[in-house]
Amino acid sequence: MRILKKNTFLLALLFTVGCSTTRVDEEVNTAFTISDDESIVLLSNSYHAGNQTELDFMDCLNSSIAKKQNTFEIIPTKQFQNLFYPWFEPSTAPQSIEDLPKILNNDLVKSKLTDMRIKYLIKITGETKTNASSGALSCAAGPGGGGCFGFAWWDDTSAYNASVWDLSQETSVGNVSANVTGTSMIPAIVIPIPILARTQLNACDGLSDQIVGFFSS
Amino acid sequence: MNNAVKKIIALQALLLVGCGSQNLIIDTYIPSPLVNKNENISARLVFDEKLQNFIFSPEKVQRNEASIEINFGSSQVKLFQNVFSSFFSLVDFESEDSKSAKIIRIDISLDKFEYLTPQMAANQKYSVWFKYNIQILDDKDQSIDNWFITGYGEQETGTFQADEAFTRAIQIALRDTGANLSIKTQDEIKDIVNSIS
Numbered sequence: 001m002r003i004l005k006k007n008t009f010l011l012a013l014l015f016t017v018g019c020s021t022t023r024v025d026e027e028v029n030t031a032f033t034i035s036d037d038e039s040i041v042l043l044s045n046s047y048h049a050g051n052q053t054e055l056d057f058m059d060c061l062n063s064s065i066a067k068k069q070n071t072f073e074i075i076p077t078k079q080f081q082n083l084f085y086p087w088f089e090p091s092t093a094p095q096s097i098e099d100l101p102k103i104l105n106n107d108l109v110k111s112k113l114t115d116m117r118i119k120y121l122i123k124i125t126g127e128t129k130t131n132a133s134s135g136a137l138s139c140a141a142g143p144g145g146g147g148c149f150g151f152a153w154w155d156d157t158s159a160y161n162a163s164v165w166d167l168s169q170e171t172s173v174g175n176v177s178a179n180v181t182g183t184s185m186i187p188a189i190v191i192p193i194p195i196l197a198r199t200q201l202n203a204c205d206g207l208s209d210q211i212v213g214f215f216s217s
Numbered sequence: 218m219n220n221a222v223k224k225i226i227a228l229q230a231l232l233l234v235g236c237g238s239q240n241l242i243i244d245t246y247i248p249s250p251l252v253n254k255n256e257n258i259s260a261r262l263v264f265d266e267k268l269q270n271f272i273f274s275p276e277k278v279q280r281n282e283a284s285i286e287i288n289f290g291s292s293q294v295k296l297f298q299n300v301f302s303s304f305f306s307l308v309d310f311e312s313e314d315s316k317s318a319k320i321i322r323i324d325i326s327l328d329k330f331e332y333l334t335p336q337m338a339a340n341q342k343y344s345v346w347f348k349y350n351i352q353i354l355d356d357k358d359q360s361i362d363n364w365f366i367t368g369y370g371e372q373e374t375g376t377f378q379a380d381e382a383f384t385r386a387i388q389i390a391l392r393d394t395g396a397n398l399s400i401k402t403q404d405e406i407k408d409i410v411n412s413i414s
Contacts, residue, residue: 047371054373085248086396090389091369108251 018197020182022206026214028174032120032166034215039073040065040120041080042162046090052127057160057200061124064208071215075118083116084109097165097172104170113167121167122211126160126177128200137188148188157181158203162211176214178206238284239380243292245388250303250399255406258319258413260305265326268293273330287387296391297325300398304406319413321361324352328365334383335374343386344371347394353409361412364401368394 034040042065044058045051058077066074081088087109094100104110133154140146161177182197273287301307301323308320329348335341346369353362370389372382 048369052373054375056376082248084251086250086399089393089396091393092396092400108253112251 018182018184018195020180020197020199020202022202023179024206024210025177025179026174026210027176028214028217030166030169030171030173032164032173034072034119036071037073038117038119039075040122040215041075041118042077042122042124043080043088043093044077044124045095046093048091049095051125053124053160054127054200057128057204058124060201060204061208061211064204065211068208069212069216073117075116080118084112097163097170100165100167100170104167119167120173121165123163123165124160125163126158126203128156128158128203131155131157135185137186137192139188139192147190148192149190151185151187153183153185155181155183156197156199158199160203160207162207164211164214174214176207176210178203178210180206238286239383241285241287241380241384241387243287243289243384243387243391245292245296245391247296247299247392247395250300250395252303252399252403254303255305255410258305258321258410259308260301261308261320261322262297262301263322263324264294264297265324268325268327271327285383292391293327296395297323297398300395300402303399304402320356321409321413322354322356322358324350324354326350332383332386341375342371342373343383345369345383345386345390347390349394349398351398355413361409362405364405366394366398366401368392368397 042058042061044053062074062076086092087103087106094103104113131154133152135150135152137148137150137152139148158180159177160179161175163175164173165171166173180199180203182199182202184194184196186192186194270291271289271293273285273289275285298307305321326349327347328350329346331346333344335343338344347367349366349368351364351366352360353364354360368390370386370391370393372386372389374382377385
């Protein structure tokens with residue numbers, strides 16, 4: 001009986017994670033190095049420019065990179081923005097490598113970056129989108145109880161790109177990207193059972209692996 | 218009361234939550250700007266009465282929309298004090314420092330506060346705009362400069378409760394206002410110094 005319960009639980013766990021496909025890509029433009037006393041910082045492109053990178057994705061990426069390596073320091077995005085306020089806010093941060101000299105011409109910003117040994121700024125773009133959804137699910141509740149019946153599914157795509165900028169050279173040294181697609185579904189016979197493709201989480205994992213690998217190569 | 222009646226009351230209470238009101242209390246942290254302080258100039262900030270402890274409630278509440286009351290408390294005053302104190306020494310009306318040679322007066326008023334809820338915009342986010350009028354005057358009350366500073370913030374509802382998402386959108390917009398004001402002041406500070414020298 002105990003084995004049956006354990007097997008059922010494992011089977012349920014297997015089925016509650018939907019299928020997803022991950023594609024990663026890397027491009028190196030110029031040679032680069034990083035030492036263990038140097039730091040990197042992640043910054044998402046602004047919603048003012050139409051970019052919609054989610055805050056929880058940035059949090060996930062920051063903590064995932066910090067956990068996966070001890071070759072360099074990573075300064076959390078919010079901490080960096082507070083220390084350099086107002087120069088890296090959504091409406092004021094450089095959106096492309098061409099905007100970088102304007103900020104770096106500021107002596108206070110330049111010297112603080114040097115003092116903190118921040119060598120690379122990684123610009124994150126992209127978001128998670130639902131491409132298509134279908135099916136129907138209806139739930140009802142009454143004095144005698146309630147329940148759901150039906151089947152619904154949707155396709156998600158999490159596409160993120162990280163562009164690595166060298167702050168001392170004011171150049172882009174490379175790009176890495178992660179593209180994850182997956183289908184989630186909810187079959188319901190009285191109780192709905194969500195089977196979710198965690199595309200954003202997989203993209204966070206894939207992109208953090210790519211960034212760590214990029215600096216290890 | 219039998220179980221069936223209890224269940225119906227519980228279900229009705231659940232449905233009524235959607236028609237409630239939103240009461241937001243705004244408190245926000247704005248970091249000190251990374252800028253050079255001008256030790257030779259003192260500034261006296263004069264806030265419009267409406268801006269101090271501003272409580273916003275819309276004149277007209279749209280159909281099927283929850284009523285909203287936003288208590289800004291001293292968040293706006295703190296924002297301007299924080300930004301301007303990074304550029305100038307702030308002085309009060311009566312202080313001895315205010316009698317020093319180089320002093321400017323900065324009049325601050327809220328020109329516009331606008332927002333869109335997910336219900337209004339038919340999307341999944343709260344969007345907030347601020348527009349402030351900042352007048353810079355010399356010690357003889359002659360105008361030196363007149364700025365309009367805006368701030369914009371948006372927050373997807375996502376995993377947040379409606380109140381939390383709205384509050385975060387306001388906090389982001391206030392922070393954006395502070396960033397735009399800091400950069401504007403940084404750009405104009407030379408002209409301000411020259412005009413009172």
